[in-house]
Amino acid sequence: MSKFVEERNDNFFSVRYEIDRVLYSKRSPFQKVEVVQTKGHGRMLLNDDLVMVSERDEFVYHDMIVHPVLLTHPNPRRVLIIGGGDGGTAREVLRHNKVEQCDMVEIDGCVVEACREFLPVTAEALSTPAPRFSLHIDDGVKFIRETKNEYDVVIVDSTDPIGPATPLFGREFYRDVYTHLADDGIVVSQGESPYYNAKTQHTMVQILAELFPIVRYLNFTNLTYPGGLWSFSFASKKWHPLRDFSEERMREANLKFRYYNADIHRAAFALPSFQLDNIGAFLKE
Ligand code: SAM
Numbered sequence: 001m002s003k004f005v006e007e008r009n010d011n012f013f014s015v016r017y018e019i020d021r022v023l024y025s026k027r028s029p030f031q032k033v034e035v036v037q038t039k040g041h042g043r044m045l046l047n048d049d050l051v052m053v054s055e056r057d058e059f060v061y062h063d064m065i066v067h068p069v070l071l072t073h074p075n076p077r078r079v080l081i082i083g084g085g086d087g088g089t090a091r092e093v094l095r096h097n098k099v100e101q102c103d104m105v106e107i108d109g110c111v112v113e114a115c116r117e118f119l120p121v122t123a124e125a126l127s128t129p130a131p132r133f134s135l136h137i138d139d140g141v142k143f144i145r146e147t148k149n150e151y152d153v154v155i156v157d158s159t160d161p162i163g164p165a166t167p168l169f170g171r172e173f174y175r176d177v178y179t180h181l182a183d184d185g186i187v188v189s190q191g192e193s194p195y196y197n198a199k200t201q202h203t204m205v206q207i208l209a210e211l212f213p214i215v216r217y218l219n220f221t222n223l224t225y226p227g228g229l230w231s232f233s234f235a236s237k238k239w240h241p242l243r244d245f246s247e248e249r250m251r252e253a254n255l256k257f258r259y260y261n262a263d264i265h266r267a268a269f270a271l272p273s274f275q276l277d278n279i280g281a282f283l284k285e
Contacts, residue, residue: 082140084157085111156189
């Protein structure tokens, strides 16, 4: 008999994946954490029955949350990742030679444990030795409030605004991020679906526009997140994602990408009209 995992979204639709077996299943203090072997999408990480990562298309999300920002900032030496327990974002950040120090703050040790054992494709980078990489099992909200560090780039690779991730979409959190960003720092965040989470996008862009002189959104399409089209927010104190993006710097970085390239970089910041109707008034520059 076939076995399935089912991701239920917004109580009006669901996506069902056929699986071979469950590789890891634990209830942490924060959420249910599972890794399953699917029939068509490789291994998958689910937190509270929501798909976080699938081996089949994780490269899309991780390319797009990392490379547009790291190739806009001319000298991203110090990077902070909040969330991102599967390690895919850290993997892409650490491919950039300019990065000297990458701190990652994941609230749930079970996610890291599960991915280290069963999702080596994303989690390998989590074994990068200090001082280049440091993993903190802690609340990102608390970490950013208390840290003495200053960062060139902050990447918020979080779950949906539920439970411990709720404050990661709030005003106070972004004030703290702003304080701990260098004078030319940039923050990029998991920005939800333009179709299903228009209200969240509206609130996020409003908060960012209160703080940052440059506020943009970028989109990408993928297989895993509901509806396919998904977004990141991009807020910057100085560097502009189109004016300051340099193809020469990209060539110098000498990286091979599976989704990202220079045309995708530019195109990602072009938004469909219905999304502009929702957030366009708050985009800056
Ligand atoms: N790419 C994924 C997505 O969009 O669904 C996100 C992947 S990553 C696994 C998200 C991580 O954020 C989860 O492992 C979760 O435990 C972590 N997280 C949620 N709230 C957090 C917080 N307050 N501080 C640090 N990490 C948090």
